[in-house]
Amino acid sequence: MNKEKRIEIFSRLRAENPHPETELNYSTPFELLVAVVLSAQATDKGVNKATDKLFPVANTPEAIYALGVDGLKDYIKTIGLFNSKAENVIKLCRMLIDQHNSQVPQTREALEALPGVGRKTANVVLNTAFGQPTMAVDTHIFRVSNRTRIAPGKDVLEVEKRLLRLVPKEFLLDAHHWLILHGRYTCVARKPKCGACLIEDLCEYRQKTS
Template sequence: MNPRTRREMFARFQRQRPEPTTELEYRSPFELLVAVVLSAQATDAGVNKATRPLFARANTPQAILDLGLDEITEAIRTIGLYKTKAKNVYALCQQLIDKHDGEVPADREALEALPGVGRKTANVVLNTVFRQPTMAVDTHIFRVANRTGLAKGKTVRAVEDRLLKVIPREYQLDAHHWLILHGRYVCKARKPDCGACIVCDLCDFRDKTEDCSPELIARYATEEI
C-alpha cells in the first residue's frame, strides 16, 4: 500500500468516526488501567459488565486494596483468567500507592513494571489517557494491518513498528481506535464484511467476500483518490 492510499484510508476513517475512543467504560486513568488489564482474552462488553459494579464500590487504588483480594476475585469472576487478574489488580494497586502516590504514571517503563501490564496495555493507556501516538496491536489490528496491506508483519511488534512508521502523523493519535473498531465490526476474522467496508477499494485483500459498495465509498471518500 502506497503512502497516498494510506492517507486516504485514514481520511475516510476520520470522516466516519471523528472522535473514536475505546469501548471500555472508565471515568479515570486508574479505571481504564484496571479495565485494560482485565480485558486480556476477554471482550470489552464482558469487562464492562464486571467493572460497573466493581468501580461503583471502589475506583481508586486504596479502595481496591480495602476490598481485599477475595472481594476483587468475586467481583470479576465472570471474566476469563479472573483469579490471576485479581491478583494482578491487587498488586498493581499496591505498587501505584507505594511508587506513584496512587496515580497512574504517564511513562512506559513505569507502566510496564506494574503487575499484569505488558506493552499492549501500556500502549492503550498512553494513547487513550495521555494522548501519546502509540499503537496497541491486538488481534484486530494485526489482522487488519496484514489483510489490507497497510502494514504487514509476522509479529505483533513488527506490525506495531511498521504502523507507527507509515501512518501519517496527523492520524496517529486516533489510528489505534479506528483500526480496532474496523477489525471488530467490519474486517472480521472469519468473514469480513467487505460490502460494508468504506476502504474496500483501497484494500489489498484478494478474497473479498463481496463487491465494494460505490455508494458507501463515495460517502466517505476524499477527492485525493
Template sequence: MNKQKRTEIFARFQAANPDPKTELLYENPFQLLIAVILSAQATDKSVNIATRPIFSTRKTAQDILDMGLDDFTQAIRSIGLYKTKAKNVLKTCEILVNQYNGEVPQTREALEALPGVGRKTANVVLNTAFGQATMAVDTHIFRVSNRTGIAPGKNVLEVEQKLLKVVPKEYLLNAHHWLILHGRYICVARKPKCPHCNISDLCEYKDKTKPS
C-alpha cells in the same frame, strides 16, 4: 501500499468516526488501567459488565485495596482468568499506592513493570488516558494491518513499529481505535464484511467477500 492510499484510508476512518473512543467504560486513568488489565483474552463487553458495579464506588487504587483480594476476585469472576487477574490487579494497586502516590505512571517502562501489564496494555493507557501517539496492536489490528496491506508484519511488534512509521502523523493519535473498531465490526476474522467496508476499494486483500 503507497502513502496516498494509506492517507485516504485514514481520512475515511476519520470522516466516519471523528472522535473514536475505547469501548471499555472508565472514569479516570486508574480505572482504565484496571479495565485494560482485565480485558486480556476477554471482550470489552464482559469487562464492562464486571467493572460497572465496582467502578461506581471504587475510583482509586486504595479503594480496590480496601476491597481485599477475596471480594475483588469474586466481583470479577465472570471474566476469563479472573483469579490470576485479580492477584495482578491487587499487586498493581499496592505498587501504585506505595510508589506513585496512587497515580498511574505515564511512561512505558513504569507501566510495563506493573503486574499484568504488557506492552499492549501500556500502549492503550498511554494513548487513551494520556494522549500519547502509541499503537496498541491486538489481534484485530494485526489482522487488519496484514489483510489490507496497510502495515504487514510477521508479529505484533513488527506491525506496531510499521504502523508508527507509515500512518500519517495527523491520524496517528486515533489510528489505534479506528483499526480496532474496523477489525471488530467490519474486517472480522472468518468472513470480512467487504460489501459494507468504506475502504474496500483501497484495501489490497485479494479474496474480498461478495454481497450475499
C-alpha cells in the same frame, strides 16, 4: 501500499468516526488501567459488566486494595482468568500506592513494571488516558494491518513499529481506535464484510468477499 492510499484510508475512517473512543467504560486513568488489565482474553462488554459494579464501590488504588484478592474476585468472577487478574490488580494497586503516589505513571517503562501490564496494555493507557501517539496492536489491528497491507508484519511488535512509521502523523493519535473498530465490526476474522467496507477499493486483500 503507497502513502496516498494510506492517507485516503485514514481520511475515510476519520470522516466516518471523527472522535473514536475505547468501548471500555472508564472515567479516570486508573479505571482505564484496571479495565484494560481485566480485558485480556475477554470482551469489552464482559469487562464493562463487571466494572460497572466494581467502580462505584472501589475506583482508587486504595479502595480496590482494601477489597483484597477475594473481595475483588467477587466483582470480576464473570471475566476469564479472574483468579490471576485479581491477584495482579491487587499487586498493581499496592505498587501504585507505594511507588507512584497512587497515580498512574505516564511512561511505558513504569507501566510495564506493574503486574499484569504488558506492552499492549501500556500503549492503550498511554494513548487513551494520556493522549500519546502509541499503537496498541491487538488481534484486530494485527489482522487488519496484514490483510489490508496497511502495515504488514510477522508479529505484533513488527506491525506496531510499521504502523508508527507508516501512518501519516495527522492520524496517528486516533489510528489505534479506528483500526480496532474496523477489525471488530467490518474486517472480522472469519469472513470480512468487504461489501460493506468503507475502504474496500483501497484494501489490497486478494480474497475479498461479496
